Amino acid sequence: MKWGRFRVHTARAKPRPPIHTEYVEDYDSEANTEKQQHPSFSDDCKDLASKHTTCVRTAFQRAVVSVPVAVKPFSLAGPTNTLCCSEPIVTNVRCTGVKDRICYFTITQEICVEVPIHFGAEAHVGEPGVECLQTSLEDCEDCMESDD
Structure with missing residues (x-):
């Protein structure tokens, strides 16, 4: 059978004996903590794992993951406070006459305006992408754990 550019070989499996499904009284719930802590390990799977003897194996997938990030800055002016720095000066008195009464x-006044400005930014992420690298049962020796 061909899948994309790869040839996939299929083989027929021999029937296997039934799996022992009897409840194990002294089940060690800590034995599967690695898998149970993963958010995709659903409650149904936890129930099954706690009722059956299981073998836990860990595989490692190296991958390059990237996500586009857009940072949009913003600024907001807070309430102002005004101080008078000198005496006011009145100039250009002009009257248009008795008829318009204007x-x-x-x-003119020198003032000092205190203007608090709040600067910040919002980050928005897009859909992540992944480039899968090698998969193995060996630990990723040259990698380190993240801090979060």
Whole structure:
């Protein structure tokens, strides 16, 4: 049988004797902790593993994983506080006459405005990608555990 560019060989398996499924009273729940701690190890699997004698084997898959990350900065102005630094100066008094009853003038004042600015950023991640490398039953010797 051909799968993609690989040739897959299939073989017919001989019938096997039934698996012993009797409840083991002195089951050590710590024996399968590695697999039980993984989030994809469902409660149904935990129940099955606790009722049956199991063999636990660990395989290691090396992979290069990447995920696109978009960082969007933001800034927000907080409430301001204004201080007067000098006396006001009034200039350019101008009246348009009795008919319009409008007067124009300018007040100039030196001030100091305290403006708190909050800077930050939000990160958004896209769909991760993976490039699978070799798989083995041997530990990944040149790798280290993550800190989280």
